[in-house]
Amino acid sequence: MKSLRSLIRQSSLLLMAGLLLVFSVLTYIGGDALLHRFVDGRLLALAETLAKIVEQYPNIIERSGEDGARTAELNRSKKEQYELQDVTHSLRVFSPDGRVVWNAPKALAQQPVPDHVFKQVRQGVPVFETSETTDGSPVRHVFISIPRQGQMQYVLQAETSLLLYQETRNGLVLLLALGSGVILLVAWVGSGWLAKQVLTPIEVLSTGAETMSEADLGKRFTLDSPYQEFRRLTQAFNSVMDRFQRSGEIQRRFCDIAAHEMKTPLTILQGNLDVALMKARTSEEYREALINNLEQVGRLIALTRSLLTLANFTSGKPPVHLVPLALEPMIQDLVDELTLLADDRRITLSFESQSAPPILGDAQWLKQALINLLDNALHYTPSGGAVTVRLQAVGEGVAVAVEDTGHGIEPEHLPHLFERFYRTDWARAKDAGGTGLGLPIVKEIAEAHGGSISVTSQVDKGSVFTLRLPAISRQTIPA
Ligand code: ADP
Numbered sequence: 272m273k274s275l276r277s278l279i280r281q282s283s284l285l286l287m288a289g290l291l292l293v294f295s296v297l298t299y300i301g302g303d304a305l306l307h308r309f310v311d312g313r314l315l316a317l318a319e320t321l322a323k324i325v326e327q328y329p330n331i332i333e334r335s336g337e338d339g340a341r342t343a344e345l346n347r348s349k350k351e352q353y354e355l356q357d358v359t360h361s362l363r364v365f366s367p368d369g370r371v372v373w374n375a376p377k378a379l380a381q382q383p384v385p386d387h388v389f390k391q392v393r394q395g396v397p398v399f400e401t402s403e404t405t406d407g408s409p410v411r412h413v414f415i416s417i418p419r420q421g422q423m424q425y426v427l428q429a430e431t432s433l434l435l436y437q438e439t440r441n442g443l444v445l446l447l448a449l450g451s452g453v454i455l456l457v458a459w460v461g462s463g464w465l466a467k468q469v470l471t472p473i474e475v476l477s478t479g480a481e482t483m484s485e486a487d488l489g490k491r492f493t494l495d496s497p498y499q500e501f502r503r504l505t506q507a508f509n510s511v512m513d514r515f516q517r518s519g520e521i522q523r524r525f526c527d528i529a530a531h532e533m534k535t536p537l538t539i540l541q542g543n544l545d546v547a548l549m550k551a552r553t554s555e556e557y558r559e560a561l562i563n564n565l566e567q568v569g570r571l572i573a574l575t576r577s578l579l580t581l582a583n584f585t586s587g588k589p590p591v592h593l594v595p596l597a598l599e600p601m602i603q604d605l606v607d608e609l610t611l612l613a614d615d616r617r618i619t620l621s622f623e624s625q626s627a628p629p630i631l632g633d634a635q636w637l638k639q640a641l642i643n644l645l646d647n648a649l650h651y652t653p654s655g656g657a658v659t660v661r662l663q664a665v666g667e668g669v670a671v672a673v674e675d676t677g678h679g680i681e682p683e684h685l686p687h688l689f690e691r692f693y694r695t696d697w698a699r700a701k702d703a704g705g706t707g708l709g710l711p712i713v714k715e716i717a718e719a720h721g722g723s724i725s726v727t728s729q730v731d732k733g734s735v736f737t738l739r740l741p742a743i744s745r746q747t748i749p750a
Contacts, residue, residue, distance in 0.1 A: 275473075276466045283462035284455065291454060295447040302443050310436050311399055314413045318397070318429035321362065322417045325425065364417070365426040367393070372425065384414070384428065392416045392426050401433070409433035472501040476508055488516045528692040532574055532706065536567035543567075570704070577708035580639075581691065581715065589719035591633040595743055598662055598669060599624050601634055605641055606660060609649070617654040620645075625663040628742040632720055637740075640716040640724075643709040644673040644736045650705075651698070652677030652733070668722070668741040675735075680728040688726055689714040713738070 364373035369389055391398045391414075398414040410430050417425040472494050479492055491512060494505040547560040583590045606622040613620035641660075648658040656676040663670055680688065680695060687693045692707035699705075710724075713736075717724045721741050728734035 276470055279466040279469065280459065280462045283458055283465070287455060287458040288451075291451040295451060298447060299443065303440060306436050306439055310411055310431065310433065311413070314399075314411060314429055314431050315397055315415070317431075318413045318415050318427055321429060322415055322427050325364065325417050325427065326419065329419070329424070361430040361432075363428040365389075365428065367423050367426065369426075384426075388414050389426060393423055409437060411436075468498075472496045472498075472504070476504065480508075485519075488512065488519060525691060529574075529578060532692065533571060536570045536574075540564050540567045570706075574706050574708070577706050577712060580712050581708065584712075584715035584719060589715070591636050591716075591719045593631040593633055593720070595629050596632040596634055596637070597629045598627060598632075598637070598671065598740075601638060602641065602660055602662055602671065605638060605645070609645055613649055613658065616649060616652075618649055618652055619657040620649070620659075621657070622660045623662070625661075627662050627664045627669040630669060630720070630740045631743050632740065636716045636719070640713045640738060641671065641673070643713050644738070647709060648673050648675035648677065648734070648736075651675065651701075656733075664742070665739065668739055670737050670739050672735050672737045674733065676733040679730040679732055680726070680734055681730055682728075685726060685728065689724065 362373070362375045363371055365384065366372050367389070369384065369386070388398050388400065393416065395416060400412045400414070402410055402412065404410055409432070411433050412428055412430045414426055414428050416423040417427050475494060476492060483490070491509045492505050494501055496502065496505075543560050543563050547557060552560070602624070603622060606620060610620050645658065645660070652658055652675040658676075659674045661670075661672045661674065663672075678697065681697075684693075684695045689710050691711045693710075694705055694707040714724050717738055717740070722739050724736065724738050726734060726736050
């Protein structure tokens, strides 16, 4: 597995080496070009000065030879003499036909001049050439014409050694190499420091997370880092811990309540069995005890079924299979099925439907949600009351409202109705049959369809539970 530390160090070193290489190559090319320009410019200036002197005093050439040149020097200005000293040892003068007419004895290059040079010089263009002396030293030449009355009289060749240029260039290379080495060393050390700054807080968090046990869920990390990114990371880490702790507490509470809810029917069951077995009973008495127990078993089964349903919905992917669905016939069937029960309780059950668009839904689960709502409405509405189901299009979806004229719910209970095992005191006092899981299941089903459930209620007037589902066209299918 790769380590981030070596990635940071290698990347910064490679990046720096790349940048230095580009910088060094550009500096070398630019420096070399400037040096060349400098050498050539100086050589040309000297050649032109000398050419002017020869042009003005042609007898220097005519006297020929080193002595002649030296005699002529005596009559020059100081500056001219200085320049002449500098160049006469590296000077040759040719006639237009290529014959050497003046040759400084110390001239470095003695080889003949190629024809093309004369051709170009004749056109008035100075020609630069580089060659080597017999001992291998590089020499730079310039050839220029010395005119007389508009005609080329002589060709002047001035030369200068390139040894100094070579030394300067080698010095530049050495300087670049040394500078690059030092910068790379600094980059290596600096990237180590940077890696330490970046990774230490991460290591602290990792070690903390690795050594954390369930008992430490209440602990929070404090990171002494001046950088906002690490503070954010610590905050994010701590908020994950918050969520873990909260969900752990919810889980524990849920288990406590579930165990408590199961304990009640189990205790009743045990009590009934104890009483039945205390002495010999008639078959009628045994029958009565069994019927009593059957009721408690039924309650336990209902509770277990609801718990399993909730567990299904909360374990990652909700168990819904969404298909295009028209709600109206489904609700009509359901109302028809429950009419007998409503009649039995002398409650008027009716269905009012406006045209509503189809939805993407799971008929089985939506039916379950409506059964839970209708079951509550019929349960908490006294005889002579009415329960009405209304289907209508609302905005970009549909709304199914289950309305009753029952006892109603006190406002303080409304925010908690969809919590697991929540039951109002009034409902608890009324009967021990409920589980407090019907509405949480409705909420899970609604959310699995991308919808919602809400409630409004007035004490002694009744309640309205409204299930909202998005219409098929704009539906976002839950993953
Ligand atoms: P259960 O009905 O099994 O107790 P639910 O989750 O379905 O559980 O309902 C939770 C509580 O909400 C009920 O105990 C009751 O107090 C209240 N409730 C639900 N529906 C109605 C209603 N139509 N009228 C009055 N109270 C209701």
